[in-house]
Amino acid sequence: MMLLLRLFAEFFKVGLFSFGGGNAMLPLIYQSIQKFSQLGTSAFSDMVALSQVTPGPVAVNAATFIGLEAGGIPGAVFATLGVCLPCFLIMLIVIRLLDRFRGSTLVEGAFAGIRPVTIGLLLAAVIFIMNGVLVKGPVVSAEMADPGYYNWIPIGIFAVSILLISLLKLKPLHVMLIMGAAGALIYGVM
Amino acid sequence: MQKKTEGATSNKKRDEGMINLFWEFFKIGLFTIGGGAAMIPQIQQVATEEKGWLTEDEMLDCIAMGQSLPGVIAINIGTYVGYRQRGLAGALAATVGVVLPAFLSILILVAVLGAIGDNPWIAGAFTGIKAAVCGLLIVTSVKLLLQMCKGRDGTYARKSHVVFTVIMSVLSLVAVGFFGITAVLVILAGIVIGIVYYRITVMNGSREVDK
Structure with a gap:
């Protein structure tokens, strides 16, 4: 029971103090692993690799994985609850506050600033996802002049998805299903 | 499902069932591959264009808050959309829905570990989905940007x-x-x-x- 509570508390902290979502949470998660002695750096790299190839938020994948390794299925449940609860509660509080202070200069001004920043963050996320998928290393690098640096199949998939969503107006879910199937076929057969 | 029966307040929007909220967010969670931002094209399409849960402006604010508050973006957004639909219970339904695929997929994967990471078909599917997500995110960003420019x-x-x-x-x-x-x-x-x-x-x- 002690272990379960510790897992919960540790991941509660991760959820509470990490901003920017997903990969930005990994350093904090790494620190929290150290407190569960049976898990080392190799478990961490396993976990990062797993989170990349599993659906869902990386932080939730990580919490479930580490909780499972440390304390079985109950451990997985407690760690996952821990990482989810802070943002759930904070969001509920913020919604209440917003409903009260909507229209004040501070709140409206803050939103006027955050809204365009959101676009920048979304496009930055695109760059992070592109790293290692569309190109072999970081998107901006000295090797950009070398055609061998680009992964041409994913680039093709990328271009076709833009056409499917903007010209044919397919739903995002359907584009992802089609491209997932295309990727499986292309890489599975090759 | 129907414990609220103050007839006057149950307009069409309120009727959006808890199971529906859960299921839509479960699907979104299932296809959040490559980080929390990957869910945004889906949530934008489902919640504003398909279901009309949020107006376009509300969606902008919801995404802005999801990225600004601490924690998991998917949960922030799920909580917001769920709460606006059905209050606390709706927030719970959406959050559990968006988290469950991540939780279950790790349990299943660890149970059969090794078999999946090296499978070229599955690795290929994920590469395809991530490449598609890049395209979808760019289109969604442009859409949101244009909408913002309207003021x-x-x-x-x-x-x-x-x-x-x-x-x-x-x-x-x-x-x-x-x-x-x-x-x-x-x-x-x-x-x-x-x-x-x-x-x-x-x-x-x-x-x-x-x-």
Whole structure:
């Protein structure tokens, strides 16, 4: 029971103090692993690799994985609850506050600033996802002049998805299903 | 499902079932591959265009908050959308829905570990999905940007608002994407700049009205 509570508390902290979502949470998660002695750096790299190839938020994948390794299925449940609860509660509080202070200069001004920043963050996320998928290393690098640096199949998939969503107006879910199937076929057969 | 029976308040929007909320968010969670931002094209399409759960402006604010508050973006957004639909219970249904695929997939994967990581078909499927997500996110970002440039309820001088929006977007993209500055700092800077900008434009606006 002690272990379960510790897992919960540790991941509660991760959820509470990490901003920017997903990969930005990994350093904090790494620190929290150290407190569960049976898990080392190799478990961490396993976990990062797993989170990349599993659906869902990386932080939730990580919490479930580490909780499972440390304390079985109950451990997985407690760690996952821990990482989810802070943002759930904070969001509920913020919604209440917003409903009260909507229209004040501070709140409206803050939103006027955050809204365009959101676009920048979304496009930055695109760059992070592109790293290692569309190109072999970081998107901006000295090797950009070398055609061998680009992964041409994913680039093709990328271009076709833009056409499917903007010209044919397919739903995002359907584009992802089609491209997932295309990727499986292309890489599975090759 | 139907414990609320104050007939007057149950318009069509309130009727959006708990199971429906859960199921839509479960699907979104299942296809959040490559980080929390990957869910945004889906949530934008499902919640505003398909279900009409949020207006386009509400969705903008919801995404902005999801990225600015601590924790998992998917949960922030799920909580917001669920709460706006069905209060606390709706927030819970959406959050559990968006988290469950991540939780279950790890349990299943660890049970059969090794078999999946090396499978070229599955690795290929994920590569395909991530490449598609890049395209979807760019299209969604442009859509949101255009919508922002329209401004709302005439609070902004149009041209200067477009310039402000574009410059702020580009600056934060460069700061986070190319210089690796943490998102928190960029968001905090955005809040400060936004408040100053809002003061100036609102003051100018009211002065013009006074004339």
